[in-house]
Amino acid sequence: MAKGRTPGAKSRRKPAARRRGFTLRDILRWAGRGLAAVAGLWLFFVLLFTVVNPVVTPYMLAEGWRQGGVSRDWVALGDMAPEVALSVVAAEDANFCLHWGFDMAAIRAALDEGAGRGASTITQQVVKNVFLWQGRSWPRKALEAVMTPVVELVWTKRRIIEVYLNVAETGKGLFGVEAAAEQYFGRPAADLGPRQAALIAAALPDPKGRNPARPSGFLRARAAVIADGAATIRADGRAACFED
Template identity: 60%
Template sequence: MAKPAGKTKTKGKSRTRRKQPLRLRAWLARWLGRALLAALALILGLVLLFSVINPPITHTIWSEYRRLGKVERDWVSLEQIAPVMARSVVAAEDANFCLHWGFDVNAIRAAIGEGLGRGASTLSQQVVKNVFLWQGRSWIRKALETAITPLVELTWSKRRIVEVYLNVAEMDEGVFGVAAAAEGYFGVTPDKLSAQQAARIAAVLPNPRERSASDPSPRLRKRAAAIMDGAATIAADGRADCFE
């Protein structure tokens, strides 16, 4: 016996209603997947581009410009920077820079064991944060930093990582890069920096707004002296070879 026409129509409408949420979820999943692939392609493209082209701006530089109304910045190649300046920032921030591929496992373990909030980030991670991401502490930023760092290590030379770091790091309030810092603090070009001057610039990191290389506190003088010793040590034991 044939089913009533009304019941058949009701069942058809019910199936249609069930299919609509499924189609919406499939559409959202498809577009989210495309957006993720596009973001990954953009990041990879920027990493490759900045391996040979100097980053024109960073989120931090832009933020400081908006806050202060101006920033100081002059890009210089690594050849135009005193070698002791490169050794000083490596000694201060990542003494094992030449020995790892983006992450210093021993430093991470030490930081966790001592409950430190800082001290485990390598120079490579700091370059990723400064060039591609933003300042501040968040799990999202840290996850992105962890994902991008191996790409940078894979496609950039160690010299390139040091060069970019020395040109994008904030070294005084609104002052980015060693060229502007050398001029602002000591009135010299970066290739003329002495070991002491280089160590004092490295010593203001990572709090350049609260420290001064030209008017150092006793604590900063002590840190700068330790950095001078560290720079000499990594030059002597070969831990500076990968960027010199």
Template identity: 60%
Template sequence: MAGGKSEQSAPQEPRLNKPKRSRKRNTKPPSLVDRILAPYRWTVRWTLRGFIALVVLAVAMVALFGVVNPPTTHTMWSEGRRLNEPVDHTWVAASQIAPVMMRSAVAAEDANFCLHWGFDVAAIQAAIEAGGARGASTISQQVVKNVYLWQGRSWVRKALEAGLTPMMEAMWSKRRILEVYLNIAEFDEGVFGVQAAAVHYFGVDARDLTALQAARLAAVLPSPKDRSASRPSNFVQRRAASIRAGAETIKADGRAACFEG
């Protein structure tokens, strides 16, 4: 309006309060199954979380030792305690091990090493048919047992071994598995690894082992405290001759291709 008087605003219509929608609560009583399982849900949830954590830890440990050399094993530690002195052990890379030594170890312990994924089914079947009188453990299983687990025949250890072996086979090369095996195997009382064994028995480095020396070292692997590579019994001599022939065979038929560069 003129004369400085402010215009009067139009009267506002009163707001109508909309009625609130009532939220219907689910008043359905819990089922019998829910009432039974309710006290165990916390346990199941944390058990599942614990299992997942163990799987993640196992994957991490297997991946780690695929590139990092294990500093020791349970067997080395226990043997050192028994002898009350450090064990004789020197790590060497696969490139510093005579190829014939690698072939001899495979021929002695796991001739189908390049053909399986951690478990030799044919050897297991043969062991079952023999009533358990013969072993069926592959090199891969022995590495898992010695690096990650402990000696013994408990079902718990066997179950862990069964889970870790294919995991290691999937993450490590065959050459790496054999390298670790030859570096942690016991060849005499307190003597671990092929380098220490080569010096201990023959006064040479692992890369300089001859076919005969390699076969004799492989021949003592199942019972290192009862057999000698430098003073072989008749049994060790016969076994070494068989291993030497086997090493030549797997080289000729291609069963050494997976670990020979």
């Protein structure tokens, strides 16, 4: 008989704990934590980029890999000719100073006219270029719709247009107006005239297919309209949010 054991006493061993697998609740909890971490990281970069210039964007990386490199020189908005921002806003988003990231009038017009008309604001394009990927997928558009008001809330209008003018694709392997000004006109963005700024703005919808240095008849006509639009938004106050 084993020492210290009462005769007839039963061993009281605890039953082995059952191994518990992941439940749906566990998966949802970890997914929620992951999304919160990603959202927090993104918000950190939104705050950081209010004062720090984005070094590179996902599209720049993709184009650099595809073409063996890209050209981009960051230039502060105050160091560009005033006509640059005026022309780009007139061409891409004339109501830039009046909306909070979405131009509802342009959206309604796009819905009425069909897929041939775009309605993306400059803020939406900045969000896409700096934080997301190219293309027309619904997931990207959904993220863009969520991110755009946050960027409008955190960044000033001057900062938004400054970032856009430095990250927008302006030619084959070119990003930003400084690279475009040097490539097409052999001068810095600070020395661009109204016609040259308007030609660069006119090429933005198709930067790989339009050459401001050798403009087609369509590009010249479009640039003339943009130059008139730039003068109009300056005169009626729609450029007040980004002008000195």
